[in-house]
Structure formats: structure tokens, C-alpha cells
Amino acid sequence: LICDPFVGQLINSYTPQSCSNGAIPIGEFPNMLSRFTCQDKDPPETCRITGKFITQAAYLKVYAYSNSAQGMIDILPSLQNLTQCLALKDTLSSIVSNQCKPFRASMYRLWASMLALSIVIKVLVLLFL
Template sequence: MECCFGSVSFFFRWPLGLIIILFCCWILTGLSWFLTGINFFFHKKICSFAEDTCNALEDFQQNPQNSSLQSVVPCTKYPTSNTLLVRIGSTIHNYMSQINLKLAELPALARPTETDDDLVVQEVCNPFSGAPNYTFTPDKCPTDSIPVGNLPNILSRYTCYKSSKKCRGEGKFLPEALYDECRAYSESLQDLIDIYPDLVSLLKCSQVKQAFSDIVQFQCKPFRKAARRLWLSTLLFSVCLVILTLLWAAKAYQDKGKLFSPCSIFPERV
């Protein structure tokens, strides 16, 4: 009991500034250990969540069909989407082929007094290859071909905007109502061709895969390292505060000319 009171009385004989510094150090030490415990608790939760997320994204990159994200990302059903793309390509390809066949018959239906240059009809670009894949290859169209959206420019030369008698003499045999219908079809078809690359990207999840790839490459690894560094730095700071406080107290104790134990027994001189 005397040892304890001796320690307390010795502590209160220290300078006030040193007592305040030691008191603040112990508060910081307690807070740091408390934060270390909280960080350790959430570190396991966060790192586990991050690890599971990154593993799921990596599995999705390697095999989208058998990934755990298959139910979340519906575009992983590639066979179904590929069948849909083939059907779209087949429909447009066949439609373009029929258009070019009909365009080849236009000069024969025009008036025979027209020159050969006036009877030349350009081919419409067919951006899809043939069976069985019907691949979208717009760059392989002939150089003198025109987009299907420009088809009304060709048909307008054969469209009758006047009475049918005058149109026959001028070689304009296409009714205006039929021309309007053809123009609507050609514009719709051109719009479908224009959005086809975006449709392919959507069905194949190109943007989603690119986003997942960026997360795995630029965020998963740095996040794992940052979480470990955060926990280790907090732990190291807490340990350093404890060691520093103990060393400071021991040094101050020695400066008073005391031993480390106030309860030490000193032999009496005879």
C-alpha cells in the first residue's frame, strides 16, 4: 500500500507540463487503440466485401456465362443475343438484295428516249455479309454504292407528281404514294443500320465489360493495398505511442534519481 501511495506522490511531484504531455499521450494512445479496433473490425468487413467484389468482376471477365454476376447482368446470355444479331443481319441483307434487284430493273421501265447516262442506277450498299454469320461489314461496300437512306434521291427521278398521262410520256411510272412509302422504309432502315453498332455493343455488354475491366485494373489492386496500409499505419502509430510514453515516463523517473521500482528494498549500512 505504501508503494502505491509512494508512486502517486512521486507522480504528482513531476512538472505540470510533463504530466499534461503524458496525459495527452495516453489519451492519444487510447484513442488510437480504439480506432485500431474499429478499423480492424471494419477492415475485415470492407476487405472481405472488396475481395468478393473484385473476384466476381475477375470471374466475369474470364467467363461471363458462368459468372456469379450472370443473374445481375442479363447481357451475359451471349448465344441468345448472337442469334438475335444474326436474324437482324439476315433480314437487312435480304432486304438490301431485293432493293438492288429492283433498282436494276428501273432503267428498263423508263422511257426509251433517255440517254444511257441517265439510265445508270447506283447500287445500294449492303453492309452485311452473306450466310451464315451475316457479319456487319460496311467498309466492304463498293465505292460507287450509296447508303439506303439516299434511295429516295434515285426514286424521285421516276416518281409521278403530276397526272398519270403526263408521267407516262416522261417515263415517270412510280406513284407518289408508293414513293412516300419507300422513303419511310429506307429512312427507317438507315436508322437501324446507324444504331446497329451500338446495338451490338449493348448486347455484348462491351461498355459493361470495359467498366469492369477498368475497376479490376485501376481500383481493385490499389484498394486492397490502401486498406492494408491504413490498418498497419494505425496499428504502428498506436504501438509507437505506447512505447514513447513508457520511455518518457522511465526517463523522467530516472532523472529524479529513483529506481524503476519505488518499492525496491535498499540494504541498510551497518
């Protein structure tokens, strides 16, 4: 049984590693088929006797397709994050929650010091008149 990670799920709620027990991930499928693959150098009679009924050309096609499919499954969570702009949302929320508060406090201290400086200068101007 080959694992279908999309069974019972919507494509937008995909979670990796959601295969049923005993199911073979698509990326492992060529490893299973290699036991039944007849190499080009082996005579056909030997392959038939040993139970190797898959040609090497067919095995290479299965290998290419399963590697491509496994690669797409592996990058799907990253692609979903890109479509939902999670990297941007996470960065902005980090800035707002971690860096805006210190910035706000610094701006308040700057404003208070400017206010104090202007009051002192006003008092000095009044004293010298």
C-alpha cells in the first residue's frame, strides 16, 4: 500500500507524515521495487527464475516519478507558508511584539528629555532678561 498523505484532508490543511500504518511513503517505493528489478546485464531467464519481473527502464521511470512526487510532498509545507505569507506575518509580529515596545519607550524618553531641555532653556532665558 502506497501512502497517500492527502486522504481525508483538504489540500490547504495538509500535514506531513499523515500516512496510515504500514503504508509506504512514495519516496521509499523504488527501494521496495528494486528487489523485483531485473538488471540489463542479467539474462531474462535468470530474472524470471529469481522473480525479478520489472525491467530496469521501467524501474528508472518509477524512481524518477517517485522522487519527483516525494520532493513535491516534502516542500509542500514551505509552499503553503509562502502562499499564506507566514514568513512576513511572523517577522512583522516579532517586530511589533518585541521591538516596538523598546522603541516606544525610547521615543518617550527622548520626548521627555526634549521637554525638560526646552523648559530649562525657557527658565534660563527668563532669568537673563
